[in-house]
Amino acid sequence: MSSTEPAPSAVHVPVLLERVTELLAPACAADGAVLLDATLGLAGHSLALLRAHPGLRLIGLDRDPDARAEATRRIEAAGFGDRATVVPAVFDELPDVLARLGLEEVQAVLFDLGVSSLQLDRPDRGFSYAADAPLDMRMDPSAPRTAAEVVNTYSAAELTRVLRTYGEERFAARIARAIERERVREPFTRTGRLAELVRESIPAATRRTGGHPAKRTFQALRIEVNDELGVLERALPAALDALAVGGRIAVITFHSLEDRIVKQTLAAGATDRTPPELPLPLPEYGPTLRLLTRGGEAPAPEETAVNPRAASARVRAAERIRRAR
Numbered sequence: 001m002s003s004t005e006p007a008p009s010a011v012h013v014p015v016l017l018e019r020v021t022e023l024l025a026p027a028c029a030a031d032g033a034v035l036l037d038a039t040l041g042l043a044g045h046s047l048a049l050l051r052a053h054p055g056l057r058l059i060g061l062d063r064d065p066d067a068r069a070e071a072t073r074r075i076e077a078a079g080f081g082d083r084a085t086v087v088p089a090v091f092d093e094l095p096d097v098l099a100r101l102g103l104e105e106v107q108a109v110l111f112d113l114g115v116s117s118l119q120l121d122r123p124d125r126g127f128s129y130a131a132d133a134p135l136d137m138r139m140d141p142s143a144p145r146t147a148a149e150v151v152n153t154y155s156a157a158e159l160t161r162v163l164r165t166y167g168e169e170r171f172a173a174r175i176a177r178a179i180e181r182e183r184v185r186e187p188f189t190r191t192g193r194l195a196e197l198v199r200e201s202i203p204a205a206t207r208r209t210g211g212h213p214a215k216r217t218f219q220a221l222r223i224e225v226n227d228e229l230g231v232l233e234r235a236l237p238a239a240l241d242a243l244a245v246g247g248r249i250a251v252i253t254f255h256s257l258e259d260r261i262v263k264q265t266l267a268a269g270a271t272d273r274t275p276p277e278l279p280l281p282l283p284e285y286g287p288t289l290r291l292l293t294r295g296g297e298a299p300a301p302e303e304t305a306v307n308p309r310a311a312s313a314r315v316r317a318a319e320r321i322r323r324a325r
Contacts, residue, residue: 011229013307014044015112016299020250023292023317024108027248031055033107036098038091038235038243039119043071043163045110050080058084060102063140090140091236098242105244111262113232114186114254115139115222126223129214132192137218137225145220151188156180166229166257167220175217191218219255228258236265240289243320248292250317259296260313266291266318292317300305 012110014020019174028035028049033056037046040060050056058080062068068086075084087097091111096108099256115127127137137147156176163172179188188194197215204215223229236251243249249266255257269289274281304311 013309014048014304015295015307015310015313016252017045017048019297019299019315020045020110020252021085023250023315024049024110024248025052026317027108027246027319028053029317030107031040032057034059034107035108035110036094036180036239037061037110037241038094039110039111039112041067041112042087043074045112046071046084047074047078049108050075050078050083051105054101056083057231059097059106060084060086061089061094062086063088063090063143064280065194066249078138090231092231092238094235094242095238096276103242106242106245107244107247109239109243109247109249111232111235111239111249111251113228113252113258127218129191129198129212129218132190135189135191135194139226145225146187147225149189150221150224151194152183162224163217163220163222166223167216167218168256169216171202171206221256229261232261236262240265240269240320245320245322246317248313248317252313252315253296254312254314259316262316263296266316270318285320286313288320288322289318290321292319 020076023036027033033053035046035049035056035058035062037043037058039063039117040046043060046058046060046246050058058067058075060071060075062071065088065173068088072081072086075081075086085101088096125133125136133150135146135148138145150162151159156173156179158180159176160172163169163175169175175198178197179194182188182197195212195218198214199207207213239249251262251266253262266289270287270291272281272286274285299307299310299313
């Protein structure tokens with residue numbers, strides 16, 4: 001194992017583990033229940049649910065071959081290999097995956113969004129501003145577009161849009177102009193040079209607070225490279241369509257843009273859509289979902305003390321109460 005590949009025990013602390021297993025437990029308890037883990041990662045949540053529910057079957061999706069390999073190793077080491085199917089797929093492909101497996105519905109769905117510990121802790125993947133590495137950021141290393149391509153080919157206006165929209169970066173235009181100016185001299189190929197440029201582009205007074213100055217820029221580039229929000233907007237409705245009556249979905253987000261999409265999608269399913277001019281609610285317009293969380297629930301302070309990466313996490317969950325007509 002190379003120095004860029006941390007020991008398996010060191011790379012993954014599942015976020016909101018107890019709360020997620022509690023929320024999904026009623027849907028996973030019956031023999032033959034199927035859990036669709038749409039973002040398998042290193043399988044931390046799924047392993048806990050497989051241990052707790054001996055009749056549960058897992059379908060795990062992930063676009064990252066390193067994550068799939070490590071998740072498979074962990075699942076087999078735990079003795080659950082015969083109850084799990086790991087599939088190379090982006091999670092908006094879940095309808096096709098379920099169709100290929102002959103599954104019309106599932107009892108539980110989990111999304112654990114954002115970048116995984118495995119990706120952050122391997123500098124060669126280019127997700128982190130903390131170490132100099134190739135400017136990559138692809139969750140699927142075979143995907144065509146890298147962060148270097150975005151940085152070196154997008155116009156200043158396009159870069160400003162990406163940084164402002166996906167990173168909520170106040171100084172997006174200033175950073176974009178600096179990138180445009182410096183790439184003429186030499187194209188960007190490494191994370192270290194980009195992180196330093198971002199740091200220099202942000203006023204000194206602002207750099208003193210809020211963590212590393214490049215954090216928001218790197219987040220924005222990662223979202224753009226992997227089309228994370230577009231994939232989520234396509235995948236959530238598909239996951240809800242696949243959810244059986246009585247089934248449950250839990251979604252862990254790590255920034256406001258993801259959380260807003262999840263909030264709006266689940267809230268829409270939990271809303272009565274009877275036309276306002278009618279005197280009584282009509283069953284066919286009633287809610288299809290029941291919300292299980294009050295807003296986005298955050299980790300307890302004890303969890304964030306042990307795992308600082310959990311600080312921005314929020315979980316929302318819902319139960320399907322009827323099929324849409």
